[in-house]
Amino acid sequence: MVTKSDYLHTPVEHIDVTQFNPVPLVEAMGRTAFTARDLARAADITHRMVADRDCGVILCLAGSLVSAGLKKVFADAVRCNMVDAIVSTGANIVDQDFFEGLGFRHWVGEEKLRSGMFDAELRDLHIDRIYDTLIDEDELRTCDDTTRVIADELEPRPHSSREYIRAMGAYLDKNGCKTPDSIVYEAYRADVPIFCPAFSDCSAGFGLVAHQHARGDGPKLSLDSAKDFYELTQLKIANPTTGLFMVGGGVPKNFAQDVVVAADVLGREVPMHKYAVQVTVADVRDGALSGSTLKEASSWGKVDLAFEQMVYSEATLAVPLLFGYAYHKGAWKARTGRRWNQVLETAAVP
Amino acid sequence: MVTKSDYLHTPVEHIDVTQFNPVPLVEAMGRTAFTARDLARAADITHRMVADRDCGVILCLAGSLVSAGLKKVFADAVRCNMVDAIVSTGANIVDQDFFEGLGFRHWVGEEKLRSGMFDAELRDLHIDRIYDTLIDEDELRTCDDTTRVIADELEPRPHSSREYIRAMGAYLDKNGCKTPDSIVYEAYRADVPIFCPAFSDCSAGFGLVAHQHARGDGPKLSLDSAKDFYELTQLKIANPTTGLFMVGGGVPKNFAQDVVVAADVLGREVPMHKYAVQVTVADVRDGALSGSTLKEASSWGKVDLAFEQMVYSEATLAVPLLFGYAYHKGAWKARTGRRWNQVLETAAVP
């Protein structure tokens, strides 16, 4: 009889860009054409935003990036002070990164599973599939439940997702982080705020629903997505020069771009995002935000035109080259982290 | 000198599927191959979910669909009791539909604007661009401001986006809806709940930031995305047979699929979504949710396998054929709206 262990035997191992120096390769790509040339320009812009002493760097993550082996890239970026804030879909932060922080792993799924022909069997075995990667659903339920425990211990009032995710970092700090490379934990230590503006849309959503259900009509924690937006806008006002490094599109892209307009609504004139890079395979022709060009964003007054670059590639290929480039160029060595969590907690935010 | 009116002269006109009967065309497509055959099968599944007397139909909207001329399709679907709940990105509901409800329009942009070469000029003229469609940014600011007015008048406590959007419908009802076909207004009248789980990520986000800023430390409205999730889960529990019609992927797709698991977390066993259709151009190969197959969702226990179909097409082409098919098949005539807003408001939701 088939059991879980027949499927879950080979863990995904996270790529370590500190071990490979792609600088000569990327520079050579810059003298060619098509995506290779775009990638080289994006690498240069990434390096520039890290090297610019005034620039606050905002990393936007959409898509299943952590389960796909990119966790250490982003954890290292936080550790090296290359990133000052993160805006992400909930899955990367909770279901995948925090999940690994609790000691669980993602598993390599055989190629044939992509066919979809085995999904009924996987369901029976409590195995969830992300394309070619597998998750033990029972472990994921433990993760859901931990998010409920965290919610139970927090003050029963509206929280930004940032506040809640900071409590997740504190949980890992207190209970021991079971993975050497956790984005949530490194961000906690470095006071890097993490925002998940659509936070109920992940493992934490299940925990929060359970929390609210248990509390009934009594005082309970709620998740205020307007507060998320307010907080990120405060950061933009406090640090007007900003750069966006976006993997995928969706809510994180939209949310981070919008703070320029939000500052204006609050009567504060701030410059557009000075640097912007997006890695995506989304097509421009369906008019949706995920694939919309950064030029289009400039018509909205959100992104400046001088240093913007789209890279048309699936993330697992492009991100190691882009971050590997910025890492080995080394501008981060002269950089100090902005510790924006401290800014938000001392500021008179509502 | 170039002025706004040089660009904003031809309004987008919303397509009216009640005027074209695509049933014979779609049926013929079902005997061919590739996307045409898929579309015909998806049309049949759409018809089935409308015809199934037990089924609650959830419409999920991502991408710039309303600005692209699909507003009347969805407003008609609500009017004809073909849809019982809507989960959407904020832009469709607030920036685009409510915006038109206030009397504003979207404009046809010349083909050359897509090049991105005119975006600096558009910015100077306060014109925002969505691929080949234009918006008067000053009018959009009026829309932002109206959302603030609505927030100011609501009780200063955590709201679900549904509660807030219902107040937007009431606003249109009271002040007069300036467009013959508004999704927000028709949903208000039909008690169809609309959820925007990433609600700060749109025009209303600006209004809410302004509201919270003005209130300072005093009592204020907040937007509880966990409550959104809780409410939709309640609906799934109350009405276990469900169908999803999804345009695009992103947060709406994820959110609506997840309620099956959320019900389980609350100790209520509910069946997977019985019907599921998705129209998208997203590619499966980047592993992201937007393009992930509905079979993959079945490994998570979210979507049943018997009646699921992906349609690989840009929405403006496929949606009129799919809804036109379901409209002209006429199963909606025997259908009664579920008036789910009433369910939520009388239920003991927290």
Place this chain on the structure above:
Amino acid sequence: MVTKSDYLHTPVEHIDVTQFNPVPLVEAMGRTAFTARDLARAADITHRMVADRDCGVILCLAGSLVSAGLKKVFADAVRCNMVDAIVSTGANIVDQDFFEGLGFRHWVGEEKLRSGMFDAELRDLHIDRIYDTLIDEDELRTCDDTTRVIADELEPRPHSSREYIRAMGAYLDKNGCKTPDSIVYEAYRADVPIFCPAFSDCSAGFGLVAHQHARGDGPKLSLDSAKDFYELTQLKIANPTTGLFMVGGGVPKNFAQDVVVAADVLGREVPMHKYAVQVTVADVRDGALSGSTLKEASSWGKVDLAFEQMVYSEATLAVPLLFGYAYHKGAWKARTGRRWNQVLETAAVP
């Protein structure tokens, strides 16, 4: 035991655009956005090229279009004098259209076959798969063999693919065309030349290899692709106003666009193609020809800019709407076929 008939039971039926009038739908799409608006503009350009009394219309076909149920669309276009020449990949013309002319059919493959999990079984059963469509390989071998018979009967000298395909039409005329709608047969009757510039790349290639092998060192038929190019160039010189309707990209697109330059090489100045429409899902960002814009082609002096339109859609969805539009607009009724085969056979072509 599984047999062929377990798979081959439901034939693909070709869509009949004369039965559905999409003119109102397409016109309404023209007032919306994104692909729908593009499609409406492309439909208008298609109508214009048919209505322009000076214009020779060249239909370019790449992709498995005939097996997918679009055969009758193109056969009707020839019958209605809407098309004056065809440039195609070999598969559409020989393996699929001529194949059906011999009395064989294509078959609907179950959805699960797309997974690739059954391909070994299909191979054992002598069934070939094109995505979701099936072919009886033994019948295809009969088709291969028929192409050899035709080669055997032709004069042993270099032929253009057009000459050879004309002989295929004559074969159907003599032996009876077993399908009511054959592109090859209708083109034969209407003196519409068909070019397959990469002709060995299909069923006929197998027949020709067998022919050449059997002839050994003796006189034999060869296929002169330079003659193809020379002939199409002669047509452009004889009829300078031209329009291209392209489904897919590849060799047919390149070949047909290039005749403008070829005429120039022969010292004859001819205008660029006046009208050009392309239906494709190819992405522009890989720099390959199939997805390259028609604007790019204008830098090469091949396509004029006034009436060109790309339509980003899988062909089975867009082609029925585009040809249905042009058919029901009815400009073809006033049109006389150019009978270009006669031009080529009386001209002093080498």
Place this chain on the structure above:
Amino acid sequence: MVTKSDYLHTPVEHIDVTQFNPVPLVEAMGRTAFTARDLARAADITHRMVADRDCGVILCLAGSLVSAGLKKVFADAVRCNMVDAIVSTGANIVDQDFFEGLGFRHWVGEEKLRSGMFDAELRDLHIDRIYDTLIDEDELRTCDDTTRVIADELEPRPHSSREYIRAMGAYLDKNGCKTPDSIVYEAYRADVPIFCPAFSDCSAGFGLVAHQHARGDGPKLSLDSAKDFYELTQLKIANPTTGLFMVGGGVPKNFAQDVVVAADVLGREVPMHKYAVQVTVADVRDGALSGSTLKEASSWGKVDLAFEQMVYSEATLAVPLLFGYAYHKGAWKARTGRRWNQVLETAAVP
């Protein structure tokens, strides 16, 4: 006034995979997910086909690869005996590689040119554009003309494209190859046959049209695409174990896969292609050959299932990693070139 030199100032420089060792990076990618894992598997298969002493390696090239800076990758592959035959679109071989062999260059085009807004100006300046790369059209005419000179000097009979391209190599040998890295020249020296089955579809097409026009009714060179197919089939028969490395799809992919069937037509049973890798961004869902899976090819009896891998990436990103991997793994050092041109010229080919 704008002149050619305002646009043509920065040449494309070809990437040199001998200078970067991606083996550790690629191996790490093999433990992640999505495209990175696929790429690592494809790199391993590439290495295996080079290491397999029985295997003849066939390189298939579609898309503008040489102009994009990949010329040296393929020239080095020939020089290192990693490749035994090449099947390509004509543009790569004639317009781009032979063109550079004549001493001309490709030029980096500014990013804004991609918009298509400058194509009329480029046309006036005799500059041709390939997405973000530029060509001096007057130089291209020199290239066209050189192909005519070569045709004039060849025996006036049907030639395979291979024979003709071999004469192009001899021309470079005699007149001096003006670039250090020419695929045509290295293949000539290593007796590696190059086939362009749709040969008139490129610069040589113009030369051949001019040649045939000048010869009028007299004896003239023709290009026999059936002979191409016959020759490649002979090679498959002579060397049954084969591997395909395919960049893009189109005619080269189809042509090379088909030889398995062609051998069968000649009464010779040969195995399917044992190894197959394809790098492409084509989508599977339009049913066209370029994006069709290698599994689908196995239903046709063309490609074996054990060692096949699609890589979903634009070529400039994936090809340097794949060939860099195979180069630095070094299996080519123990490999002897098959010198298949000699096989064909001594064999009793018709």
